[in-house]
Amino acid sequence: MVESENGMHHSLIMEDRKRLSFSGVKDILSFEEEAISVITVMGKAVIRGENLRIESFVQNSGDLIVEGKLHALVYLNEDSQKGGIIGRLFK
Numbered sequence: 001m002v003e004s005e006n007g008m009h010h011s012l013i014m015e016d017r018k019r020l021s022f023s024g025v026k027d028i029l030s031f032e033e034e035a036i037s038v039i040t041v042m043g044k045a046v047i048r049g050e051n052l053r054i055e056s057f058v059q060n061s062g063d064l065i066v067e068g069k070l071h072a073l074v075y076l077n078e079d080s081q082k083g084g085i086i087g088r089l090f091k
Contacts, residue, residue, distance in 0.1 A: 008041045008062050022064040028057060036066060048072040
């Protein structure tokens with residue numbers, strides 16, 4: 001388990017691609033049945049799937065439980081949020 005500067009741990013447990021227990025979540029940015037965007041102690045992440053639902057989120061502890069058909073979990077670089085590939089080409 002990784003501990004961030006604020007002492008919050010970050011870990012993931014996926015069960016049968018149907019349930020994701022996620023610690024170290026600071027906030028939920030957006031939620032749809034196909035994608036959930038979150039800010040974690042390790043950066044921004046997107047959970048993709050079908051029929052996604054948030055079973056629980058405890059902001060004080062940073063614990064998030066997501067259920068549904070899970071397809072992917074992707075961490076986003078800070079650079080990718082600054083204009084994408086076009087922005088990087090014209091630096």
